[in-house]
Amino acid sequence: MTLPPHESDPYGDVGAADFRERAHELVDWIARYLDAPERYPVLPPLVPGATRARLTLEPPQQAEPLAKILEDFESQVLPGLTHWNHPGFMAYFANTASAPGVLAEFLMAALNVNGMLWRTGPAATELEQVTTDWLRQLLGLSEGWFGMINDLASTSTLYALAAAREADPALDVRRKGLAGRDLPALRIYCSQHAHSSIDKAAMTLGIGLDNVIRIEADAEFRMKPAALRDAIAADRAAGFLPIAVVATVGTTSITSVDPVDAIADVCAEEKLWLHVDGAYGGVAGAVPELRHLLDGVDRADSFVVNAHKWLFTPMDCSVFFTRRPDVLKRAFSLVAAYLETAEQDMVVNYMDYGFQLGRRFRALKLWMVLRAFGAEGIARRIRHHCELATTFAGWVKAAHGWEVAAPHPFSTVCFRHVPAGVPPGEVNAHNARILDRVNESGDIFISHTMLGPTYVLRVAIGNLRTGADHLARAWALLCAAASGP
Numbered sequence: 001m002t003l004p005p006h007e008s009d010p011y012g013d014v015g016a017a018d019f020r021e022r023a024h025e026l027v028d029w030i031a032r033y034l035d036a037p038e039r040y041p042v043l044p045p046l047v048p049g050a051t052r053a054r055l056t057l058e059p060p061q062q063a064e065p066l067a068k069i070l071e072d073f074e075s076q077v078l079p080g081l082t083h084w085n086h087p088g089f090m091a092y093f094a095n096t097a098s099a100p101g102v103l104a105e106f107l108m109a110a111l112n113v114n115g116m117l118w119r120t121g122p123a124a125t126e127l128e129q130v131t132t133d134w135l136r137q138l139l140g141l142s143e144g145w146f147g148m149i150n151d152l153a154s155t156s157t158l159y160a161l162a163a164a165r166e167a168d169p170a171l172d173v174r175r176k177g178l179a180g181r182d183l184p185a186l187r188i189y190c191s192q193h194a195h196s197s198i199d200k201a202a203m204t205l206g207i208g209l210d211n212v213i214r215i216e217a218d219a220e221f222r223m224k225p226a227a228l229r230d231a232i233a234a235d236r237a238a239g240f241l242p243i244a245v246v247a248t249v250g251t252t253s254i255t256s257v258d259p260v261d262a263i264a265d266v267c268a269e270e271k272l273w274l275h276v277d278g279a280y281g282g283v284a285g286a287v288p289e290l291r292h293l294l295d296g297v298d299r300a301d302s303f304v305v306n307a308h309k310w311l312f313t314p315m316d317c318s319v320f321f322t323r324r325p326d327v328l329k330r331a332f333s334l335v336a337a338y339l340e341t342a343e344q345d346m347v348v349n350y351m352d353y354g355f356q357l358g359r360r361f362r363a364l365k366l367w368m369v370l371r372a373f374g375a376e377g378i379a380r381r382i383r384h385h386c387e388l389a390t391t392f393a394g395w396v397k398a399a400h401g402w403e404v405a406a407p408h409p410f411s412t413v414c415f416r417h418v419p420a421g422v423p424p425g426e427v428n429a430h431n432a433r434i435l436d437r438v439n440e441s442g443d444i445f446i447s448h449t450m451l452g453p454t455y456v457l458r459v460a461i462g463n464l465r466t467g468a469d470h471l472a473r474a475w476a477l478l479c480a481a482a483s484g485p
């Protein structure tokens, strides 16, 4: 019997020689790709089912050669992808899978470390402790934070609110749950512009959407501390049990910054857990002159910042900090007999701090990315993105019929076209048409948001390849789309 080369061992993995050859080819492919992702349209044709139509719908029965699989990746899968590493990607929050991060992912897959316990990856655990502390120092935060890496900010915020729910041991939620007992409804507070992950955490934790209280924001979209204080007082008077406040540094729609210091005062008075969501904006702390945007964060109980958003680390890598790891551990630790280890009181076993048992070796990519750019290199790049945003906002302000819709403290600009001829009731639809036309170009991908009843366009700069030329192209496309029929 002769087997194809990659199946030289019918009971084993694909052969080493085949792997080596394909891996070399793939490295060349990836290097070419990262060098010029704009050879592909940033958005694929948006035809639901188009990829499925190219795929074989029955599972493969026989082994197929890697070379053929990679060929099919290129012809069947790639044409249906949105290219996040494209310099024209300016939608949502643009990000970058940087070269050091890509290399780290390759190593992570090869090592396949599961850092659930210290002993299942001693270096993984200790690297996570050290790199999260590097990030703390880079962002200018004080000592005393416990750091861990999760997949997403959604997870980190869920953990923060789970800890807040457990902060008063008398409630004993971990044992008794929330339902069918002597407990009033728990309440969580955040601004009307806070991220939906807070609502989802409330849904997941049994707190319920009705108990997420959205606090009014001021004219610059920042939570009003006085309104927060009033809401808490009213809730207490009505018999509710406030447990936590979530402040945001860089809201998702408009990147506004809540007054964290003033909110921390309220939380101190009311003895509430303060979580700060800096999923996107938190990284600005790496730039000395922007560090003031994080004022007050040091007074919080927990803080999340995504390295996979604006810190050049491939999806996914969300860094979660808490000053109260003991409470987080109380919320989540449950050590089955087969997971007990002799060293458990001397080390951090990260499984004790979340609902995940297994965990990826994400610290490796953060370590490699931070080293490959250095604090100065990171600050320079973040600053550059903010300068590009200011340039873009300048073009919008100077152009007739265009307006900037909100302050832009980071690298994201919200704006819209309000031409003289268009009736007020049709301005939203007019801007939605501009968005569609621009995105059909394949050169640029932008998104939108609603500021109350107002539809606004949004340009988010965060990819390392995006430069002034791409921004100029975006502006030219926007102007052309706005003046079209």
Ligand SMILES: *Cc1c(COP(=O)(O)O)cnc(C)c1O
Pocket: 093, 151, 152, 153, 154, 155, 195, 197, 248, 250, 251, 252, 277, 278, 279, 280, 306, 318
């Ligand atoms: C993007 C974002 C999130 C969610 O991030 P994930 O990592 O995708 O869960 C949460 N909060 C803010 C402010 C964000 O911008």
